[in-house]
Amino acid sequence: MLEIHYMPLNQMLLGISIKDLFCIRLRIGHTRLTHSCLLSGHHQPECVSCHCPLIVKHFLLDCTDFNDVRKKSFAASSMKDLFENVNLCDITDFVKTHFYKLL
Numbered sequence: 262m263l264e265i266h267y268m269p270l271n272q273m274l275l276g277i278s279i280k281d282l283f284c285i286r287l288r289i290g291h292t293r294l295t296h297s298c299l300l301s302g303h304h305q306p307e308c309v310s311c312h313c314p315l316i317v318k319h320f321l322l323d324c325t326d327f328n329d330v331r332k333k334s335f336a337a338s339s340m341k342d343l344f345e346n347v348n349l350c351d352i353t354d355f356v357k358t359h360f361y362k363l364l
């Protein structure tokens with residue numbers, strides 16, 4: 262008979278640093294800022310400047326409000342390009358500086 266062993270979430274995450282977890286959230290596009298509306302029943306948050314849906318891709322690549330500061334941190338044409346070719350520290354520094362408390 263096959264036995265199934267469940268592992269508590271905190272044990273599964275034991276080997277993952279907060280920084281890694283933070284990066285995973287950015288890669289999959291699921292953050293408290295962008296997805297808390299699903300649990301709270303509120304509307305999808307919008308970018309205050311652009312009035313478009315506030316998704317991870319928007320604040321990492323598209324938002325014109327952050328063009329200047331983004332260019333100082335990194336340049337990428339897509340999320341794939343960003344996470345494959347940009348130093349992860351540059352991405353996390355940009356996010357920590359501008360969005361960390363919201364994520």
Ligand SMILES: [Zn+2]
Pocket residue numbers: 308309310311312319323324325326
């Ligand atoms: Zn925007």
